[in-house]
Amino acid sequence: AQSVTQPDIHITVSEGASLELRCNYSYGATPYLFWYVQSPGQGLQLLLKYFSGDTLVQGIKGFEAEFKRSQSSFNLRKPSVHWSDAAEYFCAVAPDSSYKLIFGSGTRLLVRP
């Protein structure tokens, strides 16, 4: 079955530490890939997206993600986390280059001072 998996429900990191959030998908071809962030009371905001080309994608707020076809993964990274990064992060795919987004269940990031 087609799915998007975010294996970590919660992650806690110290401010200034590096971060990696995992995302795996199961689709035959390379779908469009996205990372969104959701802060309390706010809508989902796009951090970055990948369609093709360079497998390392730069996004807003210092985030980057790397597409690895062999692992069907699209992990999100940040070298130094800020307290304001505390939020819920969602990986999403658009299979078959479509408009329909399929979301993972999210990873909640907590940042220790």
Next chain:
Amino acid sequence: GAGVSQTPSNKVTEKGKYVELRCDPISGHTALYWYRQSLGQGPEFLIYFQGTGAADDSGLPNDRFFAVRPEGSVSTLKIQRTERGDSAVYLCASTREGAGGETQYFGPGTRLLVL
């Protein structure tokens, strides 16, 4: 407006009642999407409008759910005979054209609680 707006921000209703949720997309965006986000889950696609027409309603869970967009701008999601399982955050998004891969701009959502 500058972004997607949704009203009301919160809605509490009783089981069996009818509710309407409103979405005002970014001006000029022809495509509009509704998603539902249950507690602890990611958003799930409900329906996609291109202009005034529902191009894809495959995500609507049953015939109690219906959505309209009569003038190609504001959309209303309508839920009849609400059930407790309908409790969720209903999100709306819009894009300029509705093409694959476009950035979907989301509103803050309407939190629906069915008692």
